Every structure is written in C-alpha cells, then in structure tokens.
Amino acid sequence: MKDSEVIHSYLETQASRCFDLLYxxxxxxxxxxxxxxxxxxxxxxxxxxxIFTKIFLNLSRFGEKSKFSTWVYSITYNYCIDFLRRKKKxxxxxxxxxxxxxxxxENEVSDKVLLEMELSQLKVxxxxxxxxxxxxxxxxxxxxxxxxxxxxxLDKTESAIKMKLKRAKARAQQVRDExxxxxxx
Amino acid sequence: MNNFQRLQEEHARxxxxxxxxxxxxxxxxxxxxxxxxxxxxxVYLPAMMGVIVSSMGGKIDDDDNKGKPVSKNLPPSLGxxxxxxxxxxxxGSPDELR
Numbered sequence: 001m002k003d004s005e006v007i008h009s010y011l012e013t014q015a016s017r018c019f020d021l022l023y024x025x026x027x028x029x030x031x032x033x034x035x036x037x038x039x040x041x042x043x044x045x046x047x048x049x050x051i052f053t054k055i056f057l058n059l060s061r062f063g064e065k066s067k068f069s070t071w072v073y074s075i076t077y078n079y080c081i082d083f084l085r086r087k088k089k090x091x092x093x094x095x096x097x098x099x100x101x102x103x104x105x106e107n108e109v110s111d112k113v114l115l116e117m118e119l120s121q122l123k124v125x126x127x128x129x130x131x132x133x134x135x136x137x138x139x140x141x142x143x144x145x146x147x148x149x150x151x152x153x154l155d156k157t158e159s160a161i162k163m164k165l166k167r168a169k170a171r172a173q174q175v176r177d178e179x180x181x182x183x184x185x
Numbered sequence: 186m187n188n189f190q191r192l193q194e195e196h197a198r199x200x201x202x203x204x205x206x207x208x209x210x211x212x213x214x215x216x217x218x219x220x221x222x223x224x225x226x227x228v229y230l231p232a233m234m235g236v237i238v239s240s241m242g243g244k245i246d247d248d249d250n251k252g253k254p255v256s257k258n259l260p261p262s263l264g265x266x267x268x269x270x271x272x273x274x275x276x277g278s279p280d281e282l283r
Contacts, residue, residue, distance in 0.1 A: 016213070019212075019213075019216075020209075023209055023212070027200070027205060027208065027209070028197035028200050028201065028205070029193065029197070031196065031197065031199075031200040031205075032192075032193045032194075032196035032197050032200070033193075035196050035199065035200075036192070036193075036196060041199065045200075045204060045207075045208055048200075048208055049208050049211055049212055049215075052208075052212050053212065053215055053216075056212075056216065057219075114189075115187045115188060115189070116188070117188060118188070119188050119191055119192060119195075122188050122189070122192060123192060126192075137189070138189065141187060141189040141190075142189040142190055142192070142193050
C-alpha cells in the first residue's frame with residue numbers, strides 16, 4: 001500500500017492500522033536523523049514523538065506536491081534545527097555564511113570522497129561538523145534529496161544550497177584530514 | 186547502500202524493540218487525549234456558547250428549529266405521549282389527595 005493511500009485511508013477512517021503502517025515506515029528513519037543531529041538518545045526519542053504528533057495533526061495539510069517522505073523529513077529537519085537554534089540561541093544555523101565562511105577550495109570535493117569514507121571515520125567527521133553542515137549532508141547523501149527539495153525544506157534558493165553543500169563537503173574533508181591524517185579513506 | 190545510509194541503519198537499530206514500542210504507545214495515548222478533548226468540545230461548546238449568550242441577555246437565534254413540531258424541542262417529560270412522559274406528579278395532584 002502506497003503512502004498516499006494510507007494517508008487517505010487514515011484521514012477517512014482514523015484507523016489505528018494506518019497509523020501503525022506509517023509509524024513502522026518512518027519512525028526509525030526519523031529517530032536516526034534526530035539522534036544524528038541532537039546527539040542524545042533521550043532527546044531523539046522525545047523529538048521522534050513530537051515530530052510524529054506534528055505529522056499526524058497536519059496530515060490533512062499534506063498537499064502531495066512532494067513525496068510524503070520529503071514532507072516528513074522536512075518536518076524532522078526543521079524540528080531539529082529549531083531545537084538546536086533555541087538551545088544555542090543561535091540566530092540561524094543556515095544564516096548567510098558567505099562573509100564568515102572560510103575559503104572554499106576551487107576544486108569541489110567529489111561525492112566519492114564522502115561516500116567512500118570509512119563508516120567509523122564518517123561518524124566522527126559528522127559529529128565534528130556544525131549542525132547545519134551535518135543536516136545538509138544527511139539530506140543529500142542519506143535521504144537522496146534533490147537540491148530543489150533541500151532548498152524547499154530550508155527555505156533557501158537552489159544556488160544557496162549548492163554553495164552550502166560545497167562548503168559542507170569541503171569542511172567534512174578538512175575535518176577528516178585533521179583527525180585522520182595518517183589513515184587512508 | 187552508501188555509508189551515510191549504513192550509519193542511518195546503525196542508528197535505527199538503537200531504536201528498534203522496546204524504545205520504538207514505548208514511543209508508539211505514548212503517541213497513541215496523546216492522540217487518545219486529543220480525541221477525547223475534541224469530543225468534549227464538540228458536545229459542550231455549542232451548549233456553553235448558548236449559556237454565555239443568554240447570560241449576557243442575548244437571544245439564541247433558533248432558526249434551525251423553526252417549522253419543527255414543538256414537541257420535538259421539549260424534554261421527554263413535556264413532549265408527546267410516551268411512557269415516562271410526565272415524571273412524578275406535583276404535590277397536591279389528584280393521586281395524592283386520594
């Protein structure tokens with residue numbers, strides 16, 4: 001049964017079977033993103049619960065303009081970003097970093113470098129990146145989201161997202177080089 | 186599957202089992218509360234509005250009931266003939282005098 005069919009059925013009948021189906025499909029993915037960004041298991045569990053509450057309370061507003069998974073992930077990322085922003089009292093995790101950002105190397109870091117990074121290294125590298133960079137890399141390489149979709153989720157232009165992605169990749173490689181100088185990728 | 190997705194799987198394994206079920210139960214409880222509050226509002230809000238309007242000296246516009254038989258708007262004890270229509274007789278009624 002497709003997501004859209006389950007949603008229609010849930011909106012008509014409020015059947016708990018539909019809730020169970022959607023929960024089964026998305027809860028672990030949501031939790032995984034939450035724990036990656038919030039870095040705390042208890043916080044991630046609470047966040048998963050609140051995100052699901054938001055999803056089900058707003059289910060009738062899902063317009064099917066995008067895939068349901070994209071909509072779910074956008075709620076998830078925005079929840080985590082808002083949470084971190086409040087926690088750090090940081091104005092905007094994705095603020096225009098153009099002025100304060102370090103110089104980005106002319107040559108773009110290839111996707112291969114990130115995708116083939118050893119799992120243990122990748123974990124450490126992601127943990128040492130700013131949350132904004134982490135989120136954008138997860139959207140791109142974990143969820144396989146298109147630049148257009150990422151731009152929609154973060155309410156930025158596509159070119160801004162391309163630049164942020166380029167910077168995030170460069171920073172990831174920089175962190176990897178600093179922490180694992182001697183080790184191969 | 187790339188390493189980002191493997192990382193996701195690794196995190197997902199942390200959530201499987203008891204934690205997943207606990208969050209699910211919690212969610213079902215929350216939705217149960219929402220449903221209950223919604224039903225309360227559905228039932229009592231119109232009546233409360235009526236009380237507020239009449240306590241402020243207003244009249245409830247009862248257009249919906251125009252044209253309907255009067256008995257339909259009365260409580261059972263004053264409505265059409267049916268068992269239990271009248272309830273207990275008032276004091277001083279013929280039965281009591283007998």
